[in-house]
Every structure is written in structure tokens, then in C-alpha cells.
Amino acid sequence: MTTNPTITIDGKTVPFREGETLMEAATRAGIYIPHLCHNPEFTPHGSCKLCTVQVNGRNCRACTFPADVGQTVLNDTQELNDTRRTITQMLFVEGNHFCPSCEKSGNCDLQGAAYFLNMLDGHFPYFYPSRQMDASHPDVLLDRDRCIFCELCVRASREVDGKNVFGIAGRGIGNRLVVNSSSGLLKDSELDAGDKATQVCPVGAIIVKHHGFEVPIGERIYDGKPIDEVSLAKEMAMGEGENG
Amino acid sequence: MAKKIKVATTSLAGCFGCHMSFLDIDERILQLAEVAEFDRSPLTDIKHCGDIVDIGLVEGGLCNAENVHTLREFRKHCRTLVAVGACAINGGLPAMRNHIALEECLAEAYLQGVGVDNPHIPNDPELPLLLDRVHPIHEVVKVDYFLPGCPPSADVFWKFLTDLVSGREPSLSYELVHYD
Numbered sequence: 001m002t003t004n005p006t007i008t009i010d011g012k013t014v015p016f017r018e019g020e021t022l023m024e025a026a027t028r029a030g031i032y033i034p035h036l037c038h039n040p041e042f043t044p045h046g047s048c049k050l051c052t053v054q055v056n057g058r059n060c061r062a063c064t065f066p067a068d069v070g071q072t073v074l075n076d077t078q079e080l081n082d083t084r085r086t087i088t089q090m091l092f093v094e095g096n097h098f099c100p101s102c103e104k105s106g107n108c109d110l111q112g113a114a115y116f117l118n119m120l121d122g123h124f125p126y127f128y129p130s131r132q133m134d135a136s137h138p139d140v141l142l143d144r145d146r147c148i149f150c151e152l153c154v155r156a157s158r159e160v161d162g163k164n165v166f167g168i169a170g171r172g173i174g175n176r177l178v179v180n181s182s183s184g185l186l187k188d189s190e191l192d193a194g195d196k197a198t199q200v201c202p203v204g205a206i207i208v209k210h211h212g213f214e215v216p217i218g219e220r221i222y223d224g225k226p227i228d229e230v231s232l233a234k235e236m237a238m239g240e241g242e243n244g
Numbered sequence: 245m246a247k248k249i250k251v252a253t254t255s256l257a258g259c260f261g262c263h264m265s266f267l268d269i270d271e272r273i274l275q276l277a278e279v280a281e282f283d284r285s286p287l288t289d290i291k292h293c294g295d296i297v298d299i300g301l302v303e304g305g306l307c308n309a310e311n312v313h314t315l316r317e318f319r320k321h322c323r324t325l326v327a328v329g330a331c332a333i334n335g336g337l338p339a340m341r342n343h344i345a346l347e348e349c350l351a352e353a354y355l356q357g358v359g360v361d362n363p364h365i366p367n368d369p370e371l372p373l374l375l376d377r378v379h380p381i382h383e384v385v386k387v388d389y390f391l392p393g394c395p396p397s398a399d400v401f402w403k404f405l406t407d408l409v410s411g412r413e414p415s416l417s418y419e420l421v422h423y424d
Binding site for chain 2: 092096097100102105116118119122125129130131217
């Protein structure tokens with residue numbers, strides 16, 4: 001009989017399967033590692049850095065780092081959560097995140113992560129970047145102000161919808177989500193409201209129209225439950241589904 | 245009786261919603277009045293801090309030169325300065341004009357807007373000059389604490405002030421932290 005290989009996360013022994021990432025092993029064990037660009041349905045991207053954990057003394061991204069025998073992982077520590085809060089603050093100041101006027105408020109993962117990390121301010125000077133909104137599509141709104149460049153829509157459109165509608169162009173503060181169509185507008189792309197790419201945005205950058213503010217304040221996802229509970233419940237259920 | 249702590253408040257580029265929310269502490273204001281007294285505040289109509297106050301609450305961001313002047317003077321008089329609400333913390337809804345040139349904003353409001361009568365851009369010397377962008381207050385002065393929310397609920401004010409007055413490090417639980 002062979003025993004499953006294990007790692008430890010915050011002192012807890014966690015089994016892993018060959019080829020699994022730290023994020024996958026942790027999720028299966030019911031351990032929440034904060035993340036935004038990670039979604040178990042898609043190829044890991046490793047861009048938001050929120051899932052930074054310490055593996056044998058070095059910082060790594062849990063969503064892309066393979067689990068291996070002998071790893072001692074630190075996750076829920078004051079230092080790492082301070083770092084994650086700083087990363088989240090950077091995400092807020094680099095975009096235009098005006099929660100009071102956003103349809104996604106209360107259901108937004110960026111906001112949920114910030115609440116979880118007890119982020120009370122942006123700390124850094126705000127950039128207020130100038131970004132173009134695209135309201136051309138009859139059923140889908142693209143509000144670039146809220147984009148955090150997680151590329152979940154890019155991956156969903158490519159990997160699931162088979163359409164390749166979205167991409168990221170530019171560098172640094174000039175980074176922007178671009179649309180693959182002759183005019184560069186969403187209305188001339190192949191995007192449909194039912195596409196996976198419209199369902200995965202963790203913020204309010206891609207919004208399916210005609211559904212704004214359907215859920216009243218107090219009943220939205222993160223009004224009652226913190227993101228660790230919400231995320232684990234969702235992603236552990238997805239994992240169980242995969243394993244039959 | 246112990247000396248009462250002094251609380252001052254000011255509203256910059258805000259909507260007074262945070263002040264209204266503060267007053268939503270309702271009858272608890274009587275308990276607060278036992279240990280604290282208001283100095284400069286729109287609630288007392290005192291225009292300048294008399295001396296050094298213990299806690300200064302700032303609602304609103306900075307949209308004009310007068311806001312900056314008021315904030316700097318306020319900071320000098322407050323031992324502890326608190327940014328209250330979305331506008332003070334990240335500019336809030338007024339900052340949604342930040343990607344529009346100031347000239348365009350003024351033209352839309354005073355020259356081309358629907359129903360504008362006698363179109364001209366107000367230029368009375370009494371009017372404070374607008375900043376080209378709206379800024380949160382931490383970009384201009386040192387801020388000691390932040391109370392997020394649009395507005396922060398009355399319970400946020402209550403928890404924060406009771407913590408501070410009791411000598412505890414203020415902390416807001418999950419339910420009390422929201423940005424809308």
C-alpha cells in the first residue's frame with residue numbers, strides 16, 4: 001500500500017496528487033488561499049499574485065506552483081496577509097473602482113478579497129487611469145475602468161467558447177483589455193451574452209446588461225459571507241464534481 | 245469628571261451623507277456627549293477649531309483649492325485625523341470626473357447642458373478654484389484612520405469612536421467594512 005504524498009500548510013498535513021498545484025491541494029483540503037485570477041476551470045495564470053504563499057522560506061504563487069514532497073507552506077500569516085492587502089490596494093489604485101456606483105458591488109471578488117483582508121484604504125496615490133468604456137454590444141457591457149487584467153475572460157473565450165474575443169494590449173498603466181473585432185468594438189465581435197467569457201469576470205468589467213442591481217443590498221454574495229467561505233464552498237464542489 | 249475629549253468634523257467634496265450617517269447613531273449620541281464634545285463641525289456651525297482637538301473626522305475628497313486649505317488647517321488642529329467615507333478615501337463619485345478634462349466638465353455643466361440659461365462659466369473671485377482632478381485626502385495630509393463606506397454606517401462610527409475613546413486600537417469587523 002502506498003500512502004499519498006503530503007505537504008504541510010500552516011502546520012496542517014495536506015495530501016496532494018501528482019501534478020497538482022498548491023492551490024489545488026489546499027482547496028481540496030478545505031484551506032482557502034486568497035486569489036482573484038485563479039479559477040479552477042481554467043489554465044492557471046499567476047498574474048494577480050494574491051495567492052502568494054511562502055514555500056520553504058520563499059514566496060511563490062500557489063496557483064501555479066506544483067506541490068511536492070517536503071514542502072512547508074505558510075499561508076494564513078500576518079505577513080502574507082499584509083502583503084496581499086498591499087497587492088489589493090495596488091489593484092484598487094491602478095483602476096477606477098468606484099464601488100458605490102458599480103453594479104457588481106457586493107458580488108465582486110476584488111471587493112470580497114479586500115473585505116477579507118480588512119483593507120480600509122488605497123494607501124497609494126490613485127492613478128485614475130483614462131480607459132474607454134464599450135457599451136456597443138446590446139447585451140454585454142465592457143467597463144474597462146474596473147478591469148484588473150486577470151485574463152479570465154481571455155481564457156474563457158479561448159478555452160471554452162472557442163472564440164478568442166478578448167486580449168490584453170499595452171504595458172504598465174497603459175494596459176487595456178482589447179476586443180478582437182474589425183472595429184475593436186464588442187458589438188462587432190463574436191461575443192454572445194451566454195458565453196462563458198461573460199460569466200467569469202471577478203470584478204464589474206464585463207457585465208451582462210439588463211440585470212444590474214437585481215439583488216438588494218444585504219442579500220448580495222459578500223454582504224453576509226466572507227470570500228473564504230464562498231470561494232471554498234464553490235471550488236470544493238467543483239473539485240468533487242471533477243472527481244466523480 | 246474627566247475632561248471631555250474634543251471631536252471636530254468637516255465636509256469637503258462630499259454630500260454630507262457621512263455626517264447624516266454619523267447622526268444615525270441616534271440616542272447613542274447622548275452617551276457620546278457624556279465623554280465627548282463637538283468643536284468645529286457643521287453640526288455646531290463652529291467654523292474653525294478653537295484649539296487642538298483629539299479626533300477630527302473628514303468627510304469628502306478634494307475638488308477645489310478651498311478643500312485643500314481647509315484640510316491642511318484641520319490637520320494642524322487634530323491629534324488624530326480620520327478619513328470618513330469613500331470620497332475622503334478614494335475621491336468617491338466626484339472623482340468620476342477625473343478622466344474628463346476640467347474645461348469639458350465646466351462646458352457641459354454651464355455652457356452646453358440641457359436647460360442652461362444665460363450660459364457662462366462662473367468666475368466670481370469668491371469661488372474657490374477647481375482642481376483639475378479630485379483627490380483623496382491621504383494624498384495631501386497624513387491620515388491616521390480610515391472608515392470606508394458610502395456612507396460608513398452609524399455602527400462604524402460608534403465602534404470606531406468607542407474603541408478610540410476607551411483607549412483600544414480601533415478595529416472594524418467584517419460586517420462593518422463595506423465600500424458602498
